[in-house]
Amino acid sequence: MDALDAKYPFFATAREAVADAAVSLPELVAADAPAVERARERVERALMDGTVASESGAFPAESAYDAQAELLSYPIARILVSLLDSEPAIGKYAAAEAATAIDRIREDLATDDGLRSVSTPTVALDDVLAEFDLTEAVRPESPRPAPGTGGGAAATGAGSAPGRGPEHYWIAVGAYLRLTSPSWGESWRLVNRALADGEVRVSREELLDALEAAVEDRVREGLPFELAAGEGIAAELESGVADLKRLLSERTYAGPVDVVAPDLFPPCMRNLIDKAERGTDLSPPESFALMAFLVGIGMSPDEVVAFCADTSLDAEGIRYQTEYLSDDRGSQYPPPTCETLANYGICHNEEDHMQVAADPLAYYEQRVAEADEITDWREENATAAEAGSE
Numbered sequence: 001m002d003a004l005d006a007k008y009p010f011f012a013t014a015r016e017a018v019a020d021a022a023v024s025l026p027e028l029v030a031a032d033a034p035a036v037e038r039a040r041e042r043v044e045r046a047l048m049d050g051t052v053a054s055e056s057g058a059f060p061a062e063s064a065y066d067a068q069a070e071l072l073s074y075p076i077a078r079i080l081v082s083l084l085d086s087e088p089a090i091g092k093y094a095a096a097e098a099a100t101a102i103d104r105i106r107e108d109l110a111t112d113d114g115l116r117s118v119s120t121p122t123v124a125l126d127d128v129l130a131e132f133d134l135t136e137a138v139r140p141e142s143p144r145p146a147p148g149t150g151g152g153a154a155a156t157g158a159g160s161a162p163g164r165g166p167e168h169y170w171i172a173v174g175a176y177l178r179l180t181s182p183s184w185g186e187s188w189r190l191v192n193r194a195l196a197d198g199e200v201r202v203s204r205e206e207l208l209d210a211l212e213a214a215v216e217d218r219v220r221e222g223l224p225f226e227l228a229a230g231e232g233i234a235a236e237l238e239s240g241v242a243d244l245k246r247l248l249s250e251r252t253y254a255g256p257v258d259v260v261a262p263d264l265f266p267p268c269m270r271n272l273i274d275k276a277e278r279g280t281d282l283s284p285p286e287s288f289a290l291m292a293f294l295v296g297i298g299m300s301p302d303e304v305v306a307f308c309a310d311t312s313l314d315a316e317g318i319r320y321q322t323e324y325l326s327d328d329r330g331s332q333y334p335p336p337t338c339e340t341l342a343n344y345g346i347c348h349n350e351e352d353h354m355q356v357a358a359d360p361l362a363y364y365e366q367r368v369a370e371a372d373e374i375t376d377w378r379e380e381n382a383t384a385a386e387a388g389s390e
């Protein structure tokens with residue numbers, strides 16, 4: 001089996017490879033093959049850590065699993081997540097598959113052509129665009145001045161960094177609207193974009209954000225499978241599903257700390273708030289991490305909107321994200337772990353406090369428990385609101 005299919009198991013060629021392979025998933029599951037163990041890990045890591053990368057190491061060089069186990073673990077993981085019977089779990093799983101894929105695509109694109117090798121196969125951006133029928137919809141910005149961008153500035157920004165490709169792309173407006181969401185922040189609204197001849201200008205990183213959304217949609221497609229509990233493959237996977245359900249309930253058992261003490265927030269969250277207060281847009285992972293944290297400590301959507309009133313985050317986007325995160329489905333969306341935030345460059349592990357807690361919420365809870373005196377932002381906010389109305 002092709003290592004590239006194993007790396008990107010949602011690609012059409014990977015699906016064909018699974019269909020062509022002379023293996024039966026029920027037999028693999030009955031035999032508890034390595035693909036089954038890897039599938040369990042895939043789902044567990046998705047739900048707990050927001051990634052599906054194996055803890056054994058990066059595929060293929062360091063992973064404990066071969067290409068066959070890696071590839072076949074994907075359809076088995078989809079069965080497992082279907083059996084969890086939880087819409088948020090499916091959403092989180094799809095988001096984790098997409099986040100992991102985009103990390104891999106980013107690494108592949110950073111790999112200079114001259115360094116590509118057969119043992120570590122890589123995709124090119126054109127391959128990814130073709131996979132999602134975006135070949136006609138996305139074009140790199142040419143070095144000439146871009147329409148509607150002030151000419152010279154665009155020409156400067158359009159340059160290709162050696163080995164990286166162009167810094168900007170133009171994407172057809174229909175594809176842009178399909179793949180992005182205004183809830184990602186003000187800068188994603190069409191009115192705030194350079195738009196010319198039916199195309200929207202995006203940076204390279206923004207194009208990757210849009211592709212991440214495309215991967216997530218692809219992974220979500222067809223989930224959950226209709227499987228009769230207690231029969232066939234569902235019966236074989238019963239104990240794995242029970243373990244995953246237990247993990248989910250443990251993870252969501254502890255109630256929120258329910259005190260808002262910004263002085264005690266961990267540095268990663270303080271940095272994000274400072275950045276937004278300076279008027280700088282947060283990237284989708286940054287905004288998700290912050291919203292998940294604020295909801296995780298027990299703030300309601302209204303409180304988060306008030307708390308972020310003087311920042312670059314817009315009320316509508318905040319409401320959209322926090323309402324989803326705070327309903328009973330969203331309770332299974334804990335804030336990303338310190339490890340995940342470090343991968344996104346959000347955590348700088350000041351004073352090595354990653355040793356203290358595995359995620360920002362746990363770190364905050366610890367600081368709240370240790371604090372002698374706490375002033376809750378809610379009380380201050382209510383007092384200020386009362387004073388303002390007098």
Ligand code: SF4
Pocket residue numbers: 266267268269337338339341342346347348349350353354357358359360361363
């Ligand atoms: S170690 Fe964890 S809590 Fe601390 S800054 Fe990093 S992500 Fe935040």
